[in-house]
Amino acid sequence: MDKILRINMGADGGPKATTGSLGNYAGLGGRAMTSAIVAKEVPPLCHPLSAENKLIIAPGLLSGSLAAMSGRISVGCKSPLTGGIKEANSGGQGAQVLGRLGYAAIVLEGAPKSETIYKVFINKDGVKISADNSLKMLGNYDLIEKMKKEYGDKIACISIGPAGEMKLAAASVAFTDMELRPTRHAGRGGVGAVMGAKGVKVIVLDDTGMPNREPKNPEKFKEANKNFVQGLKKHPVTGEGLPAYGTNVLTNVINEAGGFPTNNFKMGRFAGASKISGETQAATETARGGVATHGCHKGCVIRCSGIYNDKDGNFLTKQPEYETIWAHGANCGIDDLDAIATMDRMDDDYGLDTIEMGATIAVAMDAGLAKFGDAKAAIKLLKEVGKGTHLGRILGNGAAVTGKVFGVERVPVVKGQSMPAYDPRAVQGMGVTYATSTMGADHTAGYAVTANILGVGGKVDALKPEGQIDLSRNLQIATAAIDSTGMCLFIAFAILDQPDTFQALLDLLGGFTGSNLTGDDVVALGKSVLKNEREFNLKAGFSSKHDRLPDYFKNEPLPPHNVKFAVKDEDLDKVFNW
Amino acid sequence: MNNSVFPSLMLSFEPGRIFIFSQLLENGFIIKGKVGCSVKEFLCNRMFIEQDYLDNRIQTIFLNGKPVDDINSAIVKDGSSISLSAAMPGLAGATMRRGGTLASMRSGISHVSAETSEDSCEGKVTIKFFNLISKELGPEFLNRGIIIDGKTLAGFITTNRKIIEAGLFSAEKDGQKIETEKLFDIRWEDKKELLLKVTGIK
Numbered sequence: 001m002d003k004i005l006r007i008n009m010g011a012d013g014g015p016k017a018t019t020g021s022l023g024n025y026a027g028l029g030g031r032a033m034t035s036a037i038v039a040k041e042v043p044p045l046c047h048p049l050s051a052e053n054k055l056i057i058a059p060g061l062l063s064g065s066l067a068a069m070s071g072r073i074s075v076g077c078k079s080p081l082t083g084g085i086k087e088a089n090s091g092g093q094g095a096q097v098l099g100r101l102g103y104a105a106i107v108l109e110g111a112p113k114s115e116t117i118y119k120v121f122i123n124k125d126g127v128k129i130s131a132d133n134s135l136k137m138l139g140n141y142d143l144i145e146k147m148k149k150e151y152g153d154k155i156a157c158i159s160i161g162p163a164g165e166m167k168l169a170a171a172s173v174a175f176t177d178m179e180l181r182p183t184r185h186a187g188r189g190g191v192g193a194v195m196g197a198k199g200v201k202v203i204v205l206d207d208t209g210m211p212n213r214e215p216k217n218p219e220k221f222k223e224a225n226k227n228f229v230q231g232l233k234k235h236p237v238t239g240e241g242l243p244a245y246g247t248n249v250l251t252n253v254i255n256e257a258g259g260f261p262t263n264n265f266k267m268g269r270f271a272g273a274s275k276i277s278g279e280t281q282a283a284t285e286t287a288r289g290g291v292a293t294h295g296c297h298k299g300c301v302i303r304c305s306g307i308y309n310d311k312d313g314n315f316l317t318k319q320p321e322y323e324t325i326w327a328h329g330a331n332c333g334i335d336d337l338d339a340i341a342t343m344d345r346m347d348d349d350y351g352l353d354t355i356e357m358g359a360t361i362a363v364a365m366d367a368g369l370a371k372f373g374d375a376k377a378a379i380k381l382l383k384e385v386g387k388g389t390h391l392g393r394i395l396g397n398g399a400a401v402t403g404k405v406f407g408v409e410r411v412p413v414v415k416g417q418s419m420p421a422y423d424p425r426a427v428q429g430m431g432v433t434y435a436t437s438t439m440g441a442d443h444t445a446g447y448a449v450t451a452n453i454l455g456v457g458g459k460v461d462a463l464k465p466e467g468q469i470d471l472s473r474n475l476q477i478a479t480a481a482i483d484s485t486g487m488c489l490f491i492a493f494a495i496l497d498q499p500d501t502f503q504a505l506l507d508l509l510g511g512f513t514g515s516n517l518t519g520d521d522v523v524a525l526g527k528s529v530l531k532n533e534r535e536f537n538l539k540a541g542f543s544s545k546h547d548r549l550p551d552y553f554k555n556e557p558l559p560p561h562n563v564k565f566a567v568k569d570e571d572l573d574k575v576f577n578w
Numbered sequence: 579m580n581n582s583v584f585p586s587l588m589l590s591f592e593p594g595r596i597f598i599f600s601q602l603l604e605n606g607f608i609i610k611g612k613v614g615c616s617v618k619e620f621l622c623n624r625m626f627i628e629q630d631y632l633d634n635r636i637q638t639i640f641l642n643g644k645p646v647d648d649i650n651s652a653i654v655k656d657g658s659s660i661s662l663s664a665a666m667p668g669l670a671g672a673t674m675r676r677g678g679t680l681a682s683m684r685s686g687i688s689h690v691s692a693e694t695s696e697d698s699c700e701g702k703v704t705i706k707f708f709n710l711i712s713k714e715l716g717p718e719f720l721n722r723g724i725i726i727d728g729k730t731l732a733g734f735i736t737t738n739r740k741i742i743e744a745g746l747f748s749a750e751k752d753g754q755k756i757e758t759e760k761l762f763d764i765r766w767e768d769k770k771e772l773l774l775k776v777t778g779i780k
Contacts, residue, residue: 236637236664236665236710237664237667238667240664240710241666241710244709244713249708249709250667252604252661252663252706253638253661253666253671253674254671256640256643256661256663257687258643259687274601274605279601280600280604283598283600283601286597287598287740425686426684426687427669427683427684428683428684428685428686429680429682429684430669430670430683432683443668443670468683468685471679471680471682490667493665493667496672497665561686
């Protein structure tokens with residue numbers, strides 16, 4: 001990964017690809033790479049859909065090597081949804097294949113001079129860009145079938161569906177999985193709309209003939225990888241809970257805690273939770289001949305995904321994630337697992353963020369466009385988005401736009417982005433991260449290892465209320481660092497509990513790069529990523545007043561525990577004081 | 579615990595398909611017995627869960643929907659509900675762990691123990707098993723017998739008819755053997771409470 005591919009979509013005579021060295025971006029990967037390029041090269045005040053914005057696709061530092069769990073890929077740009085910097089990441093095969101092809105990043109620049117859409121083919125021999133208007137408005141599934149016929153089945157694809165082509169702010173970028181299905185998505189912030197604005201429908205990657213990336217210190221790397229995998233397998237979350245039930249294992253627990261947002265964040269507990277829980281989902285998948293334990297990319301040892309078949313035993317979609325089950329389920333009052341799985345499939349096909357769409361449909365339900373609990377009506381609303389009707393285009397621009405158009409006050413967004421599946425009144429520390437993250441409301445922004453392992457900012461006293469501010473800060477720093485390695489964030493649990501597994505990760509990185517990484521280096525990396533992102537957002541017009549939750553979270557008690565969000569504004573402003 | 583006064587349903591079932599009953603365990607079943615004791619005492623001495631398993635495997639405990647940090651001081655009363663979970667993923671999952679470093683992030687909903695303990699008396703407690711706890715303790719508790727309400731059982735049987743038919747060897751209602759077909763005709767919703775016992779037979 002010693003080169004960056006830049007494609008100027010607005011070049012005279014048609015799109016032009018150039019390959020250059022890493023320059024000042026050497027040593028960066030994933031989110032560190034995308035955020036550095038956006039911060040340095042994108043004018044903060046530009047329109048997100050303009051030629052001045054750039055879309056950066058960057059595998060992690062270890063992607064393309066034999067390091068376990070190294071298959072995450074980051075997509076960055078100025079977000080059409082938030083107006084700030086954005087990094088959305090995804091699993092799937094894209095990171096590994098792009099890493100083996102040697103690219104540390106693909107940067108889409110400029111804007112096409114016509115309505116023509118393009119496909120990009122990249123293999124060991126180079127880059128070929130072709131106009132192909134036959135792909136216009138294809139869903140991701142049909143698109144990938146077409147690419148398979150054209151390029152064979154040894155490829156990985158990065159694509160947008162109709163939502164991206166329509167430049168909707170909830171549009172995602174899809175990555176194919178091991179079965180060459182477009183099921184993994186960089187979902188948040190409307191990154192698909194920016195790809196659509198660049199006129200690129202699909203990037204096809206073929207790494208035939210390309211070897212795995214070799215570590216600088218093979219012995220150290222091999223030993224560390226072995227220890228790292230052992231650490232993941234022996235931990236109850238990464239070795240047992242996630243493989244058995246997937247991320248949806250959280251439904252019962254968060255529901256029991258009274259933090260499972262229901263009917264557009266009106267309640268914290270959903271009566272139908274056990275019908276859509278991870279336990280029920282896994283049992284349903286197994287009974288129908290699907291798979292309850294499955295990886296999203298080669299080299300994944302946690303395997304928290306699965307295959308969800310319909311009632312007749314035919315593939316419907318990948319195992320929907322916890323956030324999707326919540327968004328299209330409890331948040332809309334829907335307890336029908338098949339209906340939720342159908343909407344997951346539709347989101348993947350249209351190329352939409354499942355969290356944003358579930359939150360948006362719930363806002364639309366509050367506006368009276370459908371009744372809570374009406375699964376057929378929810379599916380119908382989603383179809384409007386796929387068809388691109390006027391209503392669909394409003395919904396496809398997310399909850400904030402939908403709330404404004406229909407005069408709904410209860411719109412659960414921060415910086416224009418919908419909150420995910422945890423009510424911040426019940427888990428207030430999560431609310432701190434929602435409020436202050438550079439990304440808008442984002443559950444993954446503060447996710448990874450704690451201060452007590454990294455040692456940043458001293459030991460946190462978990463029993464003091466101000467601990468929430470310190471924890472959120474440290475979690476955001478650690479998460480930014482993990483997002484840069486290309487490692488799946490789920491490794492965080494094993495690292496949280498097992499210092500030897502954290503050391504194995506450091507050794508893995510050190511063995512690959514040939515350096516001796518310490519916890520301090522990881523902290524420094526995380527801080528530098530956040531610094532880039534904060535500075536970009538400040539220049540884009542954000543201030544402390546944007547680091548707030550909507551007022552109703554402070555004023556309306558959440559049943560059943562009747563709690564309000566109680567963290568003071570002045571404390572929120574301390575999160576980035578380091 | 580004397581369960582003989584309840585209507586009962588006893589099923590002999592294929593072990594490989596018993597996982598389907600996890601829906602009932604996560605939905606909640608009733609334990610009757612002495613209450614007014616700590617959560618730890620209730621789990622170890624009333625439910626006979628081994629302390630080592632409690633200490634190492636059951637990472638998250640809810641009492642009346644509130645995450646518990648100190649199982650010695652949290653008191654179980656008549657009408658309480660206790661939910662048991664293994665360690666959970668996600669930041670929110672990690673915050674729910676008892677006594678974890680992230681506990682302050684959910685301090686607004688944490689269980690706060692009363693200053694005085696309750697007198698011991700007979701009572702009913704609703705128990706929920708989630709995720710790995712359901713998988714590991716479920717078969718033993720199903721074999722011992724769980725008390726559930728008839729409406730829940732009726733819904734479960736209707737929803738899962740196909741897999742129940744595939745895994746069922748024999749059924750007894752109130753101690754009398756019944757044809758397996760009849761299982762689906764009985765109006766279980768008319769029973770307020772009943773004892774369900776499921777035994778895995780190869």
